[in-house]
Amino acid sequence: MALLRNRFRVTRVLSDEGGFGRTYLAEDLDKLNERCVIKQLAPKFQDSWALSKAVDLFHKEAQRLQQLGEHSQIPTLLAYFEENNYLYLVQQFIDxxxxxxxxxxxxxxxxxxxxxxxxxxxxxxxxxxxxxxxxxxxxxxxxxxxxxxxxxxxxxxxxxxxxxxxxxxxxxxxxxxxxxxxxxxxxxxxxxxxxxxxxxxxxxxxxxxxxxxxxxxxxxxxxxxxxxxxxxxxxxxxxxxxxxxxxxxxxxxxxxxxxxxxxxxxxxxQTSLVKEANYPTNLQQTQPTLLSRKYTLLRNFFLLGSVVLLLVLGQFFYQQSGRLELSISSSFGKSNQNSNSETITPEPSQVPLQNFYLAKTFKSPDRSVLSIALAPNGKTIVSNSGDTIKMWSLATGQEIYTLKGHTGRVNIIAMTPDGQTLVSGSEDKTIKLWNLARGQEIRTLEEHSNSVNAFAISPDGKTLAIGSDDNTIKLWDLTTGQQIGTLKSHSSWVSAVAFSPDGQTLASGSRDKTIKLWNWAKGKKIRTFTGHSQTVTSIAIAPDGNTLVSGSDDKTIKLWNLDTGEEIRTLHKHSDQVKAIAITPDGYALASGSLDKTIKLWNIDTGEEIHTLKGHDGIQALAFSQDGKTLVSAGLDNTIKVWRVSE
Incomplete structure (x- = not known):
């Protein structure tokens, strides 16, 4: 067969549908001889209705591929044309x-x-x-x-x-x-x-x-x-x-x-409580083994999953993050909207945090993992990878797709509470919004004069607060992409930001060693928290809205009364810089990640250390699942680790 459209060179027949047509394997000369599949419609029957139907189905198939080919598990339509009285449909070759x-x-x-x-x-x-x-x-x-x-x-x-x-x-x-x-x-x-x-x-x-x-x-x-x-x-x-x-x-x-x-x-x-020995520590994870019946109650609380693609039940979820020197952290709060969510928030007694164990390890291809976001339904993880962003299935450990668009390293990512939009900040000074279901960029925000290292999304998903190395916090309307205002008071770069659960106030941490509380809607500073001796790397606000938690390069975690600004207590058992913190959705416990290769779990009310997780180097980000029974961590050792509760 001659070259089709002066672009596609047929190499062999894949199938012959007899009276309908043929399917060929071909090479796309416009794409460096990349393999593709060509379907040829060549009906030999004379019945007018059947012929019309065949042409219609062939045309509809092209339409469907054009509509659906954006999904990584559906072939992409490359071309659809008529030549020499035959119809041709060219699609991606799935090897x-x-x-x-x-x-x-x-x-x-x-x-x-x-x-x-x-x-x-x-x-x-x-x-x-x-x-x-x-x-x-x-x-x-x-x-x-x-x-x-x-x-x-x-x-x-x-x-x-x-x-x-x-x-x-x-x-x-x-x-x-x-x-x-x-x-x-x-x-x-x-x-x-x-x-x-x-x-x-x-x-x-x-x-x-x-x-x-x-x-x-x-x-x-x-x-x-x-x-x-x-x-x-x-x-x-x-x-x-x-x-x-x-x-x-x-x-x-x-x-x-x-x-x-x-x-x-x-x-x-499908929830597994099997120890890590039963899981391969690479991206080709197999499915967990079946639960024994004694875990029925636990598994009914636990939502695990995949790609999805990814339209999620709305549940409040927010993340705050670190600074240019790889200071990243994530935290989650209770949603003020119950909508149709199937997620169950457990009572403290139902989550024995001392029984956390390492369940899986995902190996990032080639870069340190600085930031992670866990989808509200707990089925997918999104992480940075150099100047790209990757989405993973939590169940299989397989990569779902890669988002490309930034020209500098991605420092921070977060999802909107409904799980449909991802926000990413980069050293290229831009913030990008992505449609997660389609894996497509929505828009780019470009107003900062320096690297973007920290941001938080309001509980209603409408407002984005961005902290930057230019010492400011910029507020954006996520719906319109318009900048709302700028908050100025820090004397050095802003390394962490967090909204309160009611969305009324915003907290920011900085290299200037302070934490500031804002009425962001009015653009007014409420108070300043002082006490850390080095950079505040991470902050989170408890779901009850009464307690603020901060981590610092001074190796400590501090708990503050949000209303009075007074320090409640200091936790100081880490031997190196604290880079990440996360609070369980029920507000009972706190996780802190440090460069000392440990994750510590704390009782927020008493300050008592509950458990220490070891084996993760250079921890940069933490995130709890909505039921508090899964903790995800990321670090400089190019890995993402999944920790689960075993009873």
């Missing part, structure tokens, strides 16, 4: 093997692997469904495991349909694959998000049992879904069986209606 071929080699998947597959694919389905798209042909052949990172990619959107009031084909017409497609899709030509979930359940059944749903459908119709467990070669947990049962419900109304519903049933049952 890997589909799950059907993988199954033929493995001869069956374990229950643990099925959970991993669900964990990886459900956020992808959530992503497409929330954009009004139904795939309609989910099966092992259309799921490819990418060689580079092991992630599962969803391909072949040729049968996909835009979700409207009536997603329905003409009478007697069905789209999908028999055995994998739900009855409403095959019988009535109707499709819903729940239809894709049936297909996902049938796919899991095939991988788990090695038995083809198509073969069962040809012999028994849909009767097999009632007795699917009879085909199991090995027993599985009741929890997983219940999930697959509901995925395979024949009646669409009895089935799961959204990917989120499946995730909610799966995640509490």
């Amino acid at each position: 890997g093997q589909n799950l059907l071929k993988e199954l033929q080699q493995k001869r069956g998947y374990s229950a643990k692997e099925i959970r991993e597959i669900l964990l990886d694919l459900l956020p992808v389905l959530k992503f497409i469904h929330e954009r009004g798209v139904i795939h309609r042909d989910i099966k092992p052949q259309n799921i490819i495991r990418r060689k580079s990172d092991g992630r599962l990619c969803l391909i072949d959107f040729g049968s996909s349909k835009q979700l409207t009031a009536k997603v329905q084909m003409p009478m007697g017409t069905s789209i999908g694959s028999h055995g994998y497609s739900a009855i409403e899709q095959i019988r009535d030509g109707k499709a819903y998000p729940a239809s894709d979930l049936f297909s996902l359940g049938a796919t899991c059944f095939h991988l788990l049992t090695g038995t083809s749903p198509f073969k069962l459908w040809t012999e028994h119709g849909y009767a097999w879904v009632q007795d699917w467990q009879e085909f199991l070669k090995n027993p599985i947990s009741d929890e997983l069986a219940e999930v697959i049962d509901k995925l395979l419900e024949k009646d669409v109304k009895q089935r799961y209606q959204s990917a989120d519903q499946v995730l909610k049933d799966l995640f509490p049952k």
